[in-house]
Amino acid sequence: xxxxxxxxxxxxxxxxxxxxxxxxxxxxxxxxxxxxxxxxxxxxxxxxxxxxxxxxxxxxxxxxxxxxxxxxxxxxxxxxxxxxxxxxxxxxxxxxxxxxxxxxxxxxxxxxxxxxxxxxxxxxxxxxxxxxxxxxxxxxxxxxxxxxxxxxxxxxxxxxxxxxxxxxxxxxxxxxxxxxxxxxxxxxxxxxxxxxxxxxxxxxxxxxxxxxxxxxxxxxxxxxxxxxxxxxxxxxxxxxxxxxxxxxxxxxxxxxxxxxxxxxxxxxxxxxxxxxxxxxxxxxxxxxxxxxxxxxxxxxxxxxxxxxxxxxxxxxxxxxxxxxxxxxxxx
Amino acid sequence: xxxxxxxxxxxxxxxxxxxxxxxxxxxxxxxxxxxxxxxxxxxxxxxxxxxxxxxxxxxxxxxxxxxxxxxxxxxxxxxxxxxxxxxxxxxxxxxxxxxxxxxxxxxxxxxxxxxxxxxxxxxxxxxxxxxxxxxxxxxxxxxxxxxxxxxxxxxxxxxxxxxxxxxxxxxxxxxxxxxxxxxxxxxxxxxxxxxxxxxxxxxxxxxxxxxxxxxxxxxxxxxxxxxxxxxxxxxxxxxxxxxxxxxxxxxxxxxxxxxxxxxxxxxxxxxxxxxxxxxxxxxxxxxxxxxxxxxxxxxxxxxxxxxxxxxxxxxxxxxxxxxxxxxxxxxx
Numbered sequence: 147x148x149x150x151x152x153x154x155x156x157x158x159x160x161x162x163x164x165x166x167x168x169x170x171x172x173x174x175x176x177x178x179x180x181x182x183x184x185x186x187x188x189x190x191x192x193x194x195x196x197x198x199x200x201x202x203x204x205x206x207x208x209x210x211x212x213x214x215x216x217x218x219x220x221x222x223x224x225x226x227x228x229x230x231x232x233x234x235x236x237x238x239x240x241x242x243x244x245x246x247x248x249x250x251x252x253x254x255x256x257x258x259x260x261x262x263x264x265x266x267x268x269x270x271x272x273x274x275x276x277x278x279x280x281x282x283x284x285x286x287x288x289x290x291x292x293x294x295x296x297x298x299x300x301x302x303x304x305x306x307x308x309x310x311x312x313x314x315x316x317x318x319x320x321x322x323x324x325x326x327x328x329x330x331x332x333x334x335x336x337x338x339x340x341x342x343x344x345x346x347x348x349x350x351x352x353x354x355x356x357x358x359x360x361x362x363x364x365x366x367x368x369x370x371x372x373x374x375x376x377x378x379x380x381x382x383x384x385x386x387x388x389x390x391x392x393x394x395x396x397x398x399x400x401x402x403x404x405x406x407x408x409x410x411x412x413x414x415x416x417x418x419x420x421x422x423x424x425x426x427x428x429x430x431x432x433x434x435x436x437x438x439x440x441x442x443x444x445x446x447x448x449x450x451x452x453x454x455x456x457x458x459x460x461x462x463x464x465x466x467x468x469x470x471x472x473x474x475x476x477x
Numbered sequence: 478x479x480x481x482x483x484x485x486x487x488x489x490x491x492x493x494x495x496x497x498x499x500x501x502x503x504x505x506x507x508x509x510x511x512x513x514x515x516x517x518x519x520x521x522x523x524x525x526x527x528x529x530x531x532x533x534x535x536x537x538x539x540x541x542x543x544x545x546x547x548x549x550x551x552x553x554x555x556x557x558x559x560x561x562x563x564x565x566x567x568x569x570x571x572x573x574x575x576x577x578x579x580x581x582x583x584x585x586x587x588x589x590x591x592x593x594x595x596x597x598x599x600x601x602x603x604x605x606x607x608x609x610x611x612x613x614x615x616x617x618x619x620x621x622x623x624x625x626x627x628x629x630x631x632x633x634x635x636x637x638x639x640x641x642x643x644x645x646x647x648x649x650x651x652x653x654x655x656x657x658x659x660x661x662x663x664x665x666x667x668x669x670x671x672x673x674x675x676x677x678x679x680x681x682x683x684x685x686x687x688x689x690x691x692x693x694x695x696x697x698x699x700x701x702x703x704x705x706x707x708x709x710x711x712x713x714x715x716x717x718x719x720x721x722x723x724x725x726x727x728x729x730x731x732x733x734x735x736x737x738x739x740x741x742x743x744x745x746x747x748x749x750x751x752x753x754x755x756x757x758x759x760x761x762x763x764x765x766x767x768x769x770x771x772x773x774x775x776x777x778x779x780x781x782x783x784x785x786x787x788x789x790x791x792x793x794x795x796x797x798x799x800x801x802x803x804x805x806x807x808x809x
Contacts (some may be wrong), residue, residue, distance in 0.1 A: 451543070
């Protein structure tokens with residue numbers, strides 16, 4: 147991004163510029179979206195042509211709901227120009243905490259409350275350090291290792307298994323409803339509140355935003371704490387679904403979540419983006435993955451190795467087209 | 478917008494390619510899911526599985542995650558289930574983690590078996606487990622090989638020993654560790670076990686951690702490598718540290734990965750089952766299950782004769798011991 151120009155423009159008309167950013171962020175059918183939308187349609191076509199038991203298809207997306215929730219929480223963080231690499235480790239840690247609470251015989255409600263308190267605290271540690279001016283990449287890289295380490299040592303490197311199942315494994319709608327609710331509130335927050343406009347302003351130019359009275363440090367704490375809380379929710383849903391808390395679970399989920407946000411058109415440097423894009427990104431990344439798996443049973447050439455290459459190339463092309471376009475518009 | 482001009486025809490081609498299949502008569506479709514792909518062990522199993530699939534005219538998909546993660550396995554099982562694959566054979570990375578997913582597959586009418594590693598039988602509802610060998614035979618075999626090696630070299634048994642395992646939650650390895658601990662207490666209480674290392678299915682990490690342990694324990698007597706990559710890693714670490722005279726190494730791995738160390742004398746002997754046969758047997762069991770002709774007792778599966786079928790379990794046979802005399806006879 148062209149720093150001096152952005153700065154001067156922000157100085158001239160901060161209010162007008164903010165409203166423009168919001169307008170851009172919520173614009174769905176822009177040209178930069180063409181590649182992701184095409185990709186989504188084609189992947190959906192492949193799946194539709196191959197599907198035999200459509201009911202199961204809903205379940206196929208279930209693991210992506212976790213990633214999707216994390217991506218939603220990650221969006222404001224990235225819009226502010228930050229990043230949270232620790233979310234996947236947090237999911238593991240909170241799962242173990244929740245699992246141990248239940249294993250100790252706690253009733254469901256106190257166990258959930260305790261887990262969410264731990265989740266808020268872990269997110270608060272990230273947010274607090276970032277608000278004190280530490281780069282979020284370094285902070286969350288450190289806590290990524292820290293939280294995973296806690297998860298492994300609390301669980302004794304063994305999965306925490308619940309003797310008495312607390313739930314029926316097939317409570318499918320709950321996770322989808324949770325996801326939809328989270329997406330709706332996040333959309334309201336980012337696109338319909340002052341805080342949402344502040345987030346974009348901080349991402350575009352933190353110094354300028356601070357001078358014009360945006361409480362950027364409080365926003366930092368809020369954004370990273372929300373990431374932690376979301377990781378806690380994902381962990382609770384996971385443990386309830388599988389009746390087991392696995393300390394080495396969700397490895398690499400943070401990168402998948404970031405990929406969803408980026409494919410959705412949110413600039414990795416902050417200042418541009420929005421929740422609608424992230425939802426599109428989640429849809430594209432998950433549908434593509436499932437479609438490639440469906441194709442690989444027909445064409446042995448699409449093995450895991452080459453599938454990673456294909457996914458990589460397609461995601462790069464999507465990311466390049468959206469990121470590039472967003473950059474051009476800002477200039 | 479150069480990208481979209483290029484990509485549009487490619488996507489259309491992919492969609493059209495995906496639309497072709499809607500004929501009524503189609504061969505039995507089977508999907509086989511290893512713990513991960515791209516390591517010698519599961520490549521060898523694929524060789525055997527493909528051999529059996531072409532014998533039986535089964536359309537086989539052999540696919541798995543790039544890293545040993547059960548979340549990826551869940552995704553793949555659900556995908557195959559939605560596609561209407563007839564048989565799914567899984568080597569689970571976590572026996573409980575994938576149980577609910579397997580159950581859904583069973584409930585929607587997919588014939589489900591496990592191979593190499595079992596899933597939780599009650600909660601997963603899997604029908605058969607194709608077992609390479611009884612875990613007790615392997616656990617005791619590993620202890621016996623260590624004792625034999627130390628005695629043949631004229632070294633004392635008393636002292637400390639180290640286990641290099643796979644992922645911390647791996648079911649096979651944890652069962653072996655438990656059974657080895659019990660067997661050692663019964664037969665050789667003077668052999669003490671250090672806490673096991675769990676480097677995952679990662680050879681360089683296993684070697685790093687073993688080297689660190691060798692430095693920390695100057696008095697170490699022996700190392701068991703419990704996965705196909707942990708054993709060569711341990712052998713390499715001991716060779717590099719020039720401690721092959723005092724530290725004996727054994728465990729389970731592939732002959733192709735261990736040839737170098739058996740020939741240079743750093744490893745005397747080790748155990749494994751015939752992995753190619755394991756893949757071969759799995760596909761045969763799956764086919765028999767699909768035809769509904771699988772019953773307890775002893776029976777032949779293709780070129781494998783007199784295989785024991787129990788209630789919910791098929792056993793390949795006793796483990797194979799590899800040493801300098803026979804290691805060149807095996808191709809995997």
